[in-house]
Structures are given as C-alpha cells and as structure tokens.
Amino acid sequence: MNIGSLSLKNTGILAPLAGITNFPFRILVREFGCALAFTEMISVNGLVRESDRTFRYLDTSSADKPFGVQIFGSDPDMCAEAARTVAERGADLIDINMGCPARKVVKTGAGAALMKNPPRARMIMESVRKAVSLPLTVKMRSGWDRDCANAVELAKMAEDCGCDAVIVHPRTAQQGFSGKADWAVIGQVKASVKIPIIGNGDIVAPEDAVRMRNMTNCDAVMVGRGALGNPMIFRGMASLFAGLPVPPALSIREREALIIRHLDMELAYEGETIGMKTFRKHLLWYTKGLPGGARLRNALGAMKKKEAMLNELHGFLDALSRNEV
Numbered sequence: 001m002n003i004g005s006l007s008l009k010n011t012g013i014l015a016p017l018a019g020i021t022n023f024p025f026r027i028l029v030r031e032f033g034c035a036l037a038f039t040e041m042i043s044v045n046g047l048v049r050e051s052d053r054t055f056r057y058l059d060t061s062s063a064d065k066p067f068g069v070q071i072f073g074s075d076p077d078m079c080a081e082a083a084r085t086v087a088e089r090g091a092d093l094i095d096i097n098m099g100c101p102a103r104k105v106v107k108t109g110a111g112a113a114l115m116k117n118p119p120r121a122r123m124i125m126e127s128v129r130k131a132v133s134l135p136l137t138v139k140m141r142s143g144w145d146r147d148c149a150n151a152v153e154l155a156k157m158a159e160d161c162g163c164d165a166v167i168v169h170p171r172t173a174q175q176g177f178s179g180k181a182d183w184a185v186i187g188q189v190k191a192s193v194k195i196p197i198i199g200n201g202d203i204v205a206p207e208d209a210v211r212m213r214n215m216t217n218c219d220a221v222m223v224g225r226g227a228l229g230n231p232m233i234f235r236g237m238a239s240l241f242a243g244l245p246v247p248p249a250l251s252i253r254e255r256e257a258l259i260i261r262h263l264d265m266e267l268a269y270e271g272e273t274i275g276m277k278t279f280r281k282h283l284l285w286y287t288k289g290l291p292g293g294a295r296l297r298n299a300l301g302a303m304k305k306k307e308a309m310l311n312e313l314h315g316f317l318d319a320l321s322r323n324e325v
C-alpha cells in the first residue's frame with residue numbers, strides 16, 4: 001500500500017486522537033505492527049506562532065516512523081505555512097482535518113465545517129499541496145449533516161487538488177460519535193476516485209477490519225478507539241491481512257508487561273507527576289471489562305506514585321490469574 005511516495009508495511013493505521021496519540025502511544029502501537037500513526041490534530045495557528053506547547057505535539061524519533069501529522073485550520077495561507085513547518089520538523093505525511101465536529105473548532109471554520117464550505121476546503125488543499133511535496137491526505141466525515149452528505153464530492157476534489165489519499169469516517173459531523181459508522185459511504189467514495197481510500201469507524205477487533213475491507217474495497221483501515229487498551233489489534237489486523245490467523249491473546253503476565261512498558265514510556269516522556277495522571281485513562285482502558293476492574297479503578301485516583309500503581313495492578317492481575325475475584 002502506497003500513499004504518494006510513502007510505502008506502508010501493511011494496511012493498519014492509527015487514527016489521530018486528541019489527548020491520546022502522543023509520542024509514547026505511537027511508539028507502542030508501532031511495536032504491534034501499526035504501519036502509520038498520527039499525532040492528534042494540531043492547530044495551524046499554534047504552529048505559525050511557533051508556540052512551544054504546540055511544537056511538543058511534533059516530538060518524534062527514528063522509532064516513530066512513518067510519522068503522520070494532522071493539522072487543522074481555516075486559513076489557506078496559514079495552513080500552507082504550518083505544513084512547511086511540520087515538514088521541516090520531521091513529518092513523513094501531512095493530513096488535513098476536515099472531520100472534527102467540536103464546537104470550538106467548527107466555529108472557526110476549520111475541521112468538519114470545511115465540508116459545508118467546499119470552496120474553502122479546495123483553497124486549503126491547493127495551498128497545502130503547493131507548499132509541501134510530502135504525501136498529503138485529508139480526513140473527512142460523510143458530510144456535515146444528512147442534507148450535506150458530500151464525502152464523494154469532497155474526495156473527488158481532494159484527488160483533483162493532488163491529495164494522495166482520503167480517510168473517511170462515515171458519520172456526519174452532526175452525528176458526532178453517535179449511531180453506527182455507515183461503511184457503505186466508504187465504498188461509495190472508493191468507487192469514485194483513483195487515489196487510495198482509508199476506511200475508519202467502529203473497528204474494535206481485527207475481524208472488523210477485514211469485514212470493512214471486503215465490504216468497501218478500501219485500501220487501508222484506520223483504528224481509533226479500538227486501539228485504546230488494545231494496541232494488539234494492529235498485530236491481529238496485520239496477521240489477518242497477510243492470510244494468517246490472529247495471534248493468541250496476551251497472557252495476564254504479558255498484559256502486565258505491556259502496561260508497565262507503556263507506563264514507563266509515558267513517565268519518561270511526561271515526568272512522574274503529569275505522567276501518572278495522563279496514564280490513568282490508559283490503565284482504565286487496559287482493565288476495562290476485566291472482573292474486579294472496578295475495585296482497581298476506584299483505587300486509581302489516590303495513586304500518585306508509580307510504585308503504588310504497579311503494586312495495585314500486580315495484585316489485581318495476580319488475583320485475576322488465580323481466578324479469585
């Protein structure tokens with residue numbers, strides 16, 4: 001699978017997730033075979049202002065390859081300048097956000113608001129395309145709302161502007177995250193352009209990715225929430241797409257080792273005080289649905305130190321492995 005000049009080792013891609021797909025998380029999913037991982041959406045204003053806080057989203061390393069960076073904005077010139085900055089700072093691919101439905105984003109004319117303003121969407125794609133030679137993608141919804149379900153039109157426009165692939169999350173912006181992703185839209189977009197189409201939405205198990213590909217003929221599959229507490233999903237997808245069975249689930253000890261590895265990376269990156277806070281949500285995801293998990297989750301708030309968290313986790317997993325909960 002190629003996106004412009006970029007060749008991917010398989011067809012499993014990590015979605016941009018605000019507050020989640022930071023440097024450590026991207027490294028982790030890559031260790032499980034993820035072929036391309038994205039930063040969260042980054043404001044072009046912050047990039048153009050050269051804000052240190054914004055530049056932190058671009059922290060990366062040679063292990064974080066290929067490095068996808070998603071930008072959002074509504075001003076074509078600023079988007080172009082931000083794209084140049086991002087290219088200079090190590091991006092291997094740039095994605096333009098046309099799908100974010102958050103009020104604070106759409107009220108500025110960025111994100112999913114671009115789907116109801118195709119002329120502006122075109123200007124942005126053209127100016128970013130002119131500014132950088134990197135592979136360029138656009139991530140969109142099925143449309144703004146039911147009356148403006150124009151993903152096919154915008155995908156054709158993206159192709160016309162020289163974008164190298166389109167990512168489709170087939171819910172309207174109005175839907176937010178409610179209801180089910182309408183994979184049929186991915187198929188319609190795929191049938192109407194020649195550039196690769198990356199399907200996204202409601203993939204929670206490797207088998208879902210195969211179903212999506214079979215139903216839509218998409219070229220690659222992007223996973224967001226299904227990777228939370230479950231980076232192993234990429235290993236399963238890579239196996240299935242290679243015609244192999246899904247590897248067995250991690251043992252409890254392997255799961256513990258994975259959580260510790262993730263925690264160590266998060267603490268090394270954020271420092272202990274912040275890292276212990278930002279890691280809590282991951283621990284919730286790692287233990288979601290496990291018997292006795294509620295007790296662990298209740299104890300989490302009080303844990304300020306790594307050792308306390310590891311002790312609690314170890315006790316929890318030990319009890320689980322002895323089937324005592």
Ligand SMILES: Cc1cc2nc3c(=O)[nH]c(=O)nc-3n(C[C@H](O)[C@H](O)[C@H](O)COP(=O)(O)O)c2cc1C
Pocket residue numbers: 015016017018019020039040041070097099100139169200201202203222223224225226
């Ligand atoms: C917490 C959260 C943060 C997100 N942040 C972004 C983002 O920064 N940029 C973006 O394009 N989409 C973002 N999304 C949307 C996802 O990339 C993805 O399109 C959506 O969750 C559907 O895929 P999934 O069902 O695999 O999660 C976010 C979604 C969630 C749940």
